[in-house]
């Protein structure tokens with residue numbers, strides 16, 4: 130990989146991609162970021178600031194996942210393509226096929242069609258997810274930690290549409306990669322990504338998850354829901370290591386540890402005190418199941434995920450990509466501090 134050749138980052142406005150762009154620039158690389166609307170007034174401020182801080186090394190290019198050939202022009206001369214663009218929506222999604230599956234699957238096909246048509250490209254790093262490794266937490270029953278050998282076989286457009294979209298998109302990517310031998314593919318599988326955001330405009334489910342700790346939705350108790358967790362800065366570093374480590378190959382679980390909503394609440398309370406509506410108790414599964422549909426979850430989701438343990442083996446990413454994961458305490462407190470600084474976190478009224 131020529132360190133001076135430009136790197137294409139799709140979805141550069143995104144929560145995760147913004148940190149990838151920033152670290153690439155700090156490492157001295159030249160970056161081409163694709164965005165749907167390079168003229169929009171909100172959501173590009175941080176990228177413009179990065180472009181100003183690194184003159185001549187960051188350019189923004191218009192591209193849409195659903196437009197054939199959209200990525201061709203921006204990709205010319207790139208040896209590394211980091212494909213992150215894909216919607217991450219949690220809760221109730223009205224039209225999963227249109228809102229999740231098409232952009233993930235068609236988008237991956239479009240980006241990789243451009244890769245096939247661009248002779249300079251040597252490697253593609255695709256942002257997949259732990260949800261392409263497993264579907265529901267109940268899938269853990271009777272087995273050890275999930276590894277890169279596992280695939281999500283239980284999600285559909287109706288049950289767990291976001292995991293389904295990530296799974297079919299990643300499968301398509303491996304299939305397309307397998308039909309040629311000029312470029313190789315490395316996939317990154319983060320758990321829930323938290324940590325400070327460079328932008329307040331992201332619609333990522335990560336933001337929605339942390340907002341639940343300030344908008345009273347967890348004040349009556351947090352569901353016993355275990356999730357993988359990784360710091361956004363470590364997830365970004367994983368993509369770059371996957372791009373530039375010659376021996377990197379295959380899938381990499383990029384997950385620091387597993388955590389529950391209640392544990393996140395405890396960390397927040399220890400650091401930020403009692404003046405925010407952090408959860409104190411575990412919400413009983415039966416109670417959560419009752420009002421789950423109002424909160425945007427199906428009862429099937431609650432049944433198959435709440436109260437089940439979850440574990441991932443991240444040893445490949447540590448051994449082969451050299452990742453050292455930040456502590457959850459740092460990730461969560463830095464994220465919440467950012468929300469306070471951005472005016473997003475609301476305090477309880479003083480009694």
Ligand SMILES: NC(=O)c1ccc[n+]([C@@H]2O[C@H](COP(=O)([O-])OP(=O)(O)OC[C@H]3O[C@@H](n4cnc5c(N)ncnc54)[C@H](OP(=O)(O)O)[C@@H]3O)[C@@H](O)[C@H]2O)c1
Nearest residue numbers: 140142143144145165193194213214215258321322331333
């Ligand atoms: N956050 C997590 O916890 C997490 C965990 C595992 C994997 N991931 C994966 O990480 C990637 C980034 O997620 P994120 O959390 O950073 O979310 P995000 O902030 O919402 O970023 C999503 C990006 O996708 C772009 N995008 C969406 N639809 C598009 C379309 N039709 N055409 C072009 N671009 C489109 C968005 O561009 P616009 O600015 O134009 O909307 C945005 O840049 C996704 O692949 C997600 O599945 C995230």
